[in-house]
Amino acid sequence: MCLMQWTVKSCKMTNIESILSENFSESISTFKETSFDDTNNEYLCTDTTQKVYNLDKLKDDNCPKPHISSPDALLIDVNRVYLIEFKNQEINVVSSKKVKNKLRGGQLMLKKIFSNYKLDIKKYKFVYCVAYNDSKYEEYQQKTRRGITRNKIRFDLLQFEDKFFNEIYTNDVRYFSKEFKKKHRKELVCL
Numbered sequence: 001m002c003l004m005q006w007t008v009k010s011c012k013m014t015n016i017e018s019i020l021s022e023n024f025s026e027s028i029s030t031f032k033e034t035s036f037d038d039t040n041n042e043y044l045c046t047d048t049t050q051k052v053y054n055l056d057k058l059k060d061d062n063c064p065k066p067h068i069s070s071p072d073a074l075l076i077d078v079n080r081v082y083l084i085e086f087k088n089q090e091i092n093v094v095s096s097k098k099v100k101n102k103l104r105g106g107q108l109m110l111k112k113i114f115s116n117y118k119l120d121i122k123k124y125k126f127v128y129c130v131a132y133n134d135s136k137y138e139e140y141q142q143k144t145r146r147g148i149t150r151n152k153i154r155f156d157l158l159q160f161e162d163k164f165f166n167e168i169y170t171n172d173v174r175y176f177s178k179e180f181k182k183k184h185r186k187e188l189v190c191l
Helices: 016-023 055-062 096-116 138-145 173-184
Strands: 028-030 051-054 073-077 080-087 125-132 167-172
Touching: 016 073, 016 096, 051 055, 055 073, 055 096, 080 096, 096 125, 125 173, 167 173
Parallel strands: 080 125, 125 167
Antiparallel strands: 028 051, 051 073, 073 080
């Protein structure tokens, strides 16, 4: 596996944020950059103030090909580690297989980083988020507004909850933005 080839530059740090800042600074990014859909030349989020790590860049810079799939962004909030996958697609066309592969790849990357840097994985809570664009999917939007589908784990991801990931969320990118504001008390502008 490509992750075995990562070299440990420093082991004196005791938390994931300092490990990533020190050893993977080239992967520091924003929600705007990590939410970019190159197929449609569109950003799902326009926020450039919140620091995240671009997992695709981290993976590409540290793993020879062929490599694993990975979520788009990693956000650290003290002892909570968020892996975020942006999908500029309606819910009915998002590939469950691809979303699950990205979850597995992100989990492998995190486990390897925690192992290499001797971090206590038990001190952290892990959250996987899939933020998709359902702006054109009117029936689903109406159900979401009524609360029928809110907080339902989709894409066959329920099987992963409580195994490594403490929480899994699959919601529209606007819902993701509202929840981000509630939890972090910071504005996050998305579609």
